[in-house]
Amino acid sequence: MSLRRWDIAVVGGGVVGLAAVRALRAAGFDAGVLEQGEAPVVLARDPRLYAIAPASVEALAGPLDAVAEAQPYRHMQVWHQQPSQALRFDAAVLRASALGWIVPESRLRADLWQALPQDRRLAGAQLRARTDHDDGVSLLLSDDSVVRCALVVACDGATSPLREAAKIPLHRWRYVQGGLVAPLDCAQPHQDTAWQRFCPDGSVVALLPLANGGCSLVWSSPDATALRALQPADFEARLTDATQGVLGHLTLAGERQVFPLAAQHAERYVDHRLVLAGDAAHTVHPLAGQGVNLGLADVQQLTAVLAAARDAGRDWSAPRVLARYQRARRAANSEMIALTDLLSRAFGPATPGLSGLLGTGMGWLDRSPSLKALLMRRAMN
Ligand SMILES: Cc1cc2nc3c(=O)[nH]c(=O)nc-3n(C[C@H](O)[C@H](O)[C@H](O)COP(=O)(O)OP(=O)(O)OC[C@H]3O[C@@H](n4cnc5c(N)ncnc54)[C@H](O)[C@@H]3O)c2cc1C
Known part of the structure; x- marks a missing residue:
């Protein structure tokens, strides 16, 4: 022994x-x-990617090659009704090189x-x-x-x-949503931006920029399993619609996987x-x-x-x-x-009035530079 x-x-x-x-x-x-x-x-095509915050890089005890070669995201755009009313975060405001890194x-x-x-x-x-x-x-x-x-x-x-x-x-509590992840090709450049929409149907769709020019999708939706079962062309149309075409037409570049969310x-x-x-x-x-x-x-x-x-x-x-x-x-x-x-509850389907109000609040927050800088610092730590 x-x-x-x-x-x-x-x-x-x-x-x-x-x-x-x-x-x-x-x-x-x-x-x-x-x-x-x-x-x-x-893995050649990793289904799971992490948005690693700058403070977490320190926790990794110094920059690893995995982080050094990762895709930085320098901007973040979060919206509800219209992309024009988005809440936008920008690393340059904090004199930082990135808000974080997307790492497989x-x-x-x-x-x-x-x-x-x-x-x-x-x-x-x-x-x-x-x-x-x-x-x-x-x-x-x-x-x-x-x-x-x-x-x-x-x-x-x-x-x-x-x-x-x-x-x-x-x-422990389960969410009605499941998490659907998949790699994507995008018709338009991702602009080093992490995109996230709180959709009116209660789903949350995130497009994380990748070093190959594509994006990684994380779609938290009550219909995650049904979305996975759609034919690729139908799925891509639904997704392009849900993201309101911010990156043009989105095409699947690999398998869709669904995780229960809790x-x-x-x-x-x-x-x-x-x-x-x-x-x-x-x-x-x-x-x-x-x-x-x-x-x-x-x-x-x-x-x-x-x-x-x-x-x-x-x-x-x-x-x-x-x-x-x-x-x-x-x-x-x-x-x-x-x-x-x-x-997740405020933007969920059960609270349409509240979600509309919060959507308007995002536009208001976007016009409040000091509050926005505070939120950004919080997210980076
Ligand atoms: C759909 C989805 C999307 C996500 N997206 C993000 C994201 O963008 N950013 C983010 O930060 N997080 C994200 N997460 C969360 C993230 O995946 C987890 O927080 C992270 O994996 C936790 O890491 P961990 O090392 O604690 O646990 P795990 O990754 O679960 O690792 C546990 C390890 O322990 C091993 N193990 C278990 N039991 C034993 C045993 N008895 N003996 C020896 N080994 C054992 C397992 O084999 C495994 O390797 C997401 C999660 C989901 C479901």
């Missing part, structure tokens, strides 16, 4: 888990990752994975049992090897087996020698493209709290230290969950 001794074991090699290992190692902790799936590889998930994961030492990244690692000791935790893997550590960070996604095993209660929030982020981060702790409606950014902010906070305790000569895995992380992140994540939930 082989025994590995690490300071911290991160369970889950999604973007948040891999970023956590990278950040913790950069802060001087001996951290490693256990991923049940295969080692991440770059597989590229980000593969880069983060490759950046770790080989003996600190275990693929195909099925967790069989966890045993608590006074001074640490042992994780038994399916190949009978054991990882012994002082702290486990659960980055094992929305269905988090570690959260379930710790019996941490979860608040928001959830763990009641606690902390248990005995266990902390939750990323989707294991919270998921949000994708309309603000914030899911992974919230997880990367968790990583930053956790690393800072643990390093501060260690540097002060305290036990960095003690419950009081972990509680500091929970206090800071749970409040911030609650705020974003509430905001995205409010927006």
